Structures are given as structure tokens and as C-alpha cells.
Amino acid sequence: MKKRTIAIYGREFNPSVIPYVQQLFSYLKDKEVAIYIHADFYKFLQTKIKCADDLLLYYNYRDLPENTLFFLSLGGDGTMLSAVSQVRDSNIPIAGINFGRLGFLASIHKTEIATALDAIFDNNYKLQTRELLQVTGHDQHIFGEENFALNDITIFRHGSSPMITINVTLDGELLNSYWADGIIIATPTGSTAYSLSCGGPIIMPGSGNFVITPIAPHNLNVRPIIISADSRLELEIESREEQYIVSCDSKTETLSTNTKLKIERAPFNINLIRLETVSYFSTLREKLLWGLDVRNY
Incomplete structure (x- = not known):
């Protein structure tokens, strides 16, 4: 059976998230997913975790294969913004695992990696089209x-x-x-x-x-x-x-x-992956603390 293919991008991260990164790659190995990883990020990862030998490197958006199911950004919202330059007009949907603070764009919590990716691989998600x-x-x-x-x-x-x-x-x-x-x-x-x-x-x-x-x-x-x-x-x-x-x-x-x-x-849009359990308004309420009143605590 032909392997499913995804791309991974990230930047340097805090050592506290290393266990979650290791969990991600273990999960993808168990699922027999083919991984294209950004070359610069791969160099950084090699100093932090034990990387598999069969990872495929890419250097820019031109190297990504057409059959890439989705693009996975590891980091915060700033990393997601950089990920847009990696995807450009390829129409590859982007999902973000949040290793940062706010997480408006990187909506997958680091403690829910397996659950979230199971849903994505099962096509239980929505695409949000965003203009640039x-x-x-x-x-x-x-x-x-x-x-x-x-x-x-x-x-x-x-x-x-x-x-x-x-x-x-x-x-x-x-x-x-x-x-x-x-x-x-x-x-x-x-x-x-x-x-x-x-x-x-x-x-x-x-x-x-x-x-x-x-x-x-x-x-x-x-x-x-x-x-x-x-x-x-x-x-x-x-x-x-x-x-x-x-x-x-x-x-x-x-x-x-x-x-x-x-x-x-811009002459193209990008597509963000959003799980069925996440909505735009729920994100606003959570991130902007809507409806919370310190008098109730």
C-alpha cells in the first residue's frame, strides 16, 4: 500500500516540548507515514531528538510532492505565518501544533497530538480558506x-x-x-x-x-x-x-x-485545517477570555 505523505516545518523550540515532538514522530512512524521535513528544521532536530533515517528533506515549496496530504507546522502562530511561505499557492492544507503561547492559528494543543492527527487522517476536519x-x-x-x-x-x-x-x-x-x-x-x-x-x-x-x-x-x-x-x-x-x-x-x-x-x-489563498471540535468563535472566547469575569473567581 502506498504510504501517505505529509510535510513538517518548524523552528527552534524550548526543550520543554521535546517529549511532544518525540511523541509526534513515534506516532507517524507507527502510522507508516512518509515525511518530508524542512532541511533547516531537520538539522535542529538532530541535536534534540533521535531522528528516523528515512525522513525526506525539502528546501522550499518547489520540493513538496503533489500528493502531500497536509502540511504540519510545529510551533506557535509565528511559525504558522512562516509556514505560509512554505506552502504558497500549492493548496496543501496547513495544520499547526501549538508549542507557543496564544495559538490563534496553531490550534492543536501539544497534549492532543495523537487524537488530532487521527481525526485529520480520518478526514474529520474542516478547511478554512484564508485570504492574503x-x-x-x-x-x-x-x-x-x-x-x-x-x-x-x-x-x-x-x-x-x-x-x-x-x-x-x-x-x-x-x-x-x-x-x-x-x-x-x-x-x-x-x-x-x-x-x-x-x-x-x-x-x-x-x-x-x-x-x-x-x-x-x-x-x-x-x-x-x-x-x-x-x-x-x-x-x-x-x-x-x-x-x-x-x-x-x-x-x-x-x-x-x-x-x-x-x-x-494576493492571487492565492491558503487553507487551514480545523478540527470539528474547534470553531472560530470558540477560539475567540478561549484566547480573548470572552465571558470571563474575575469577580466570579
Whole structure:
């Protein structure tokens, strides 16, 4: 019988989770699953656990076979964001085992690995389609092939410079000139991340919207605004330092204020695996502590 094939990606982790990682690989060995593992992560694992000899290495998304059932991310939400660059437009669904703290994206608890993977292999799960953002510069190719973001694209002032001015045009019409430390353009997935901490709203995945959230705006009347995901944004930045910083999830670049940006929906989506016992609202209640009142404890 042909082996089922999965891919595994991760980053360096705390020694406290080594038993769970060992449990994962023992489980997959018992299930006779063929494993493609990221080469850099494999080098790290060899220093922490006893690795099987039959693991297959991959270096980037081009190396993943078409018959990959799913992509398994080991770590926290930051690792899940990096995993998107490993999957790209392959349509391979992503599941995350949470070795981090919050776990909005990496939804499988480390103590429930076997139960969760049993359900996935038995097709007892749902796929959540998530939209991404894409950023391009008018005069340079920023972020190379990884110019897309699952959470957000953010513009920051550079260093200790005073606030910057960000002139934002939406579908050819001036939206606003933001005097602020920066702005966040977030997807529904990213609406519960940095944007939320800056006062942005929570947006349900699949709603067909993005949100623009200013960071410490000079004019307090400037509030976050929800826009259509079909919108095309063009940004021009003014700063005394003649530089600014743009981040694309966990990636950052420093650009000249001569560089104009275009931000729009990426040409592909990614699919997150969600178990039948997990829902978007249950995740919100758990992670944001909705409904809890310290007076009841």
C-alpha cells in the first residue's frame, strides 16, 4: 500500500516540548507515514531528538510532492505565518501544533497530538480558506517571492524619527493622509493580531474585507476603516528621515520614501485545517477570555 505523505516545518523550540515532538514522530512512524521535513528544521532536530533515517528533506515549496496530504507546522502562530511561505499557492492544507503561547492559528494543543492527527487522517476536519495580502514597490521588487502576508502589512516610521505622513489612495481616490507612527493593513486573520492591539475591529474570515488601522495617529478622529478585499491601495510616504519600514508578517525591509507601495489581495489563498471540535468563535472566547469575569473567581 502506498504510504501517505505529509510535510513538517518548524523552528527552534524550548526543550520543554521535546517529549511532544518525540511523541509526534513515534506516532507517524507507527502510522507508516512518509515525511518530508524542512532541511533547516531537520538539522535542529538532530541535536534534540533521535531522528528516523528515512525522513525526506525539502528546501522550499518547489520540493513538496503533489500528493502531500497536509502540511504540519510545529510551533506557535509565528511559525504558522512562516509556514505560509512554505506552502504558497500549492493548496496543501496547513495544520499547526501549538508549542507557543496564544495559538490563534496553531490550534492543536501539544497534549492532543495523537487524537488530532487521527481525526485529520480520518478526514474529520474542516478547511478554512484564508485570504492574503500582497505588497509591491513601484520601483523595486520587495520581499522577493515572499511579498505576501496572512496577517498584515504594516508601515512604520524609521528609527527615532517623528511621525510620518502616509498618503493612502483607494481605487484611485484619496482616502486619507495619515499623520501617525504608521498604519496596519490587516486581513481578517490578522484582525486579531497587531491591528486589534491598536484598536482595530475583529473581522470574521470569509467576510471579504480588510481593515486599515492607524498606529498612534496625531488626529484622534482618524479611526480604523474596513474596506473591500477587492480594493487596491497605493501608498506614498513622507518622512524627515527619508526612510520608512514596511513589514510583511514577520519580514521587514527599510525603504526610501521615494518608493511607493501597492497593496492588494494576493492571487492565492491558503487553507487551514480545523478540527470539528474547534470553531472560530470558540477560539475567540478561549484566547480573548470572552465571558470571563474575575469577580466570579
